[in-house]
Amino acid sequence: ATVVAAASEDSDDLLIRQVVPESNLDDLILNADHHFTSFVKKFGKTYADTEEHAYRLSVFKSNLRRAKRHQKLDPSAVHGITKFSDLTPSEFRRSYLGLRRLKLPADAQKAPILPTND
C-alpha cells in the first residue's frame, strides 16, 4: 500500500489520503453467488422457498457492496461477510438492536470524578 500524507507533523488527526490495493471484497462481489452458497452453509441459513432464497441473495450482494464502502471509510477495521449479511439494515436494526432513547432523569446519580494520575 502507498500512503500519501497531507498533514503537517504536529497536526494529530488530520485526514490523509490513503491508496490501498483492491481488497478481496472485489473478489467477493464478483463471485457473490458462490460466496452466498458458502455463507448459507457456514451459518446454517434456511429460506422458505426459492423466492426467499433469491431475495436473500440480492440482499447479500447489496451488503457486500456496503461492506466495501465500510472498508473504504473504516480502513483500520476489516469489513466483509458476517452472519448478518443476508439482512437489510432495517431488518438488522429491528432484530438485533434494542437500545431505547436515553432521557436521563434530573436526579440520576452521577459517578464521582475519579483521580486519573497515579
Place this chain on the structure above:
Amino acid sequence: LPTDFDWRDHGAVTGVKDQGSCGSCWSFSTTGALEGANFLSTGNLVSLSEQQLVDCDHVCDPESPGSCDSGCNGGLMTSAFEYTLQAGGLQREEDYPYTGTDRGPCKFDKTKIAASVSNFSVVSLDEEQIAANLVKNGPLAVGINAAWMQTYIGGVSCPYICSKRLDHGVLLVGYGAEGYAPIRLKDKPYWIIKNSWGESWGENGYYKICRGHNVCGVDSMVSSVAAIHTTP
C-alpha cells in the same frame, strides 16, 4: 491509569453470549456490568440471567413514562439497574436460562438471587473518567451506534463518519493504547467492547473501536454499577 487494561485478564468477564434474533442487547449489557461488579464484590464470577430482565423488567424512564424496558423490543441499562435494585437482584443464568423470546411469564424466584445491586450511576462524557471508572468499578454498560457493526469482522473500527444516535447496548471491558490506525499514520488507542451476538461475530464476539472522539457515541451513555455481597 494503566496504559492497557482488560477485565478479561482479571477474570471479571463471562463468555460471549448470543441474544439471537431479539432486541435484548440492553439486558446483556446490564448483566455483563453486574457480573463484573459482583465479581469485584465477591470474588466469584457468576453468569447472570438476561431472561429475568426480558420477562420481568418493565421499568419505565421516569422522564418519559411511555419509554419502558420491553423484552425483545428494547430497553435501557439504567432502567434495568433500577429494576434489579427494586427486585432484589438477578438469578443465575442456569436457574433462569435465556430463550430469546419475550412471550413467557416472569418466573423470577426471589430465593435464588445470585447478585444484587447496591447502587448505579452514570459516568461523565470524558474518556479519562470512563477509563478510571472502568478500572475502579469493573466493566461498564455503554450504548453505541451499531451501523458499522453489521459488516465488522475484526481490527480497530475507526470510521470517518458515524452517527452518535445510540441504538445498541454493549459492555465496555477494557482498552488498549496502540490499536492499528493506518490512516492517521500512528497507533491509536481503542476501547474493547463485549457484544452479545455470539463468538462467531467480530473478534470472537468482541469489537474494538477507537478512542478519542466519542466515535459512534460510545462515550455518551456510560453507566457503572456496584454489587453487594448476598448469600442466597
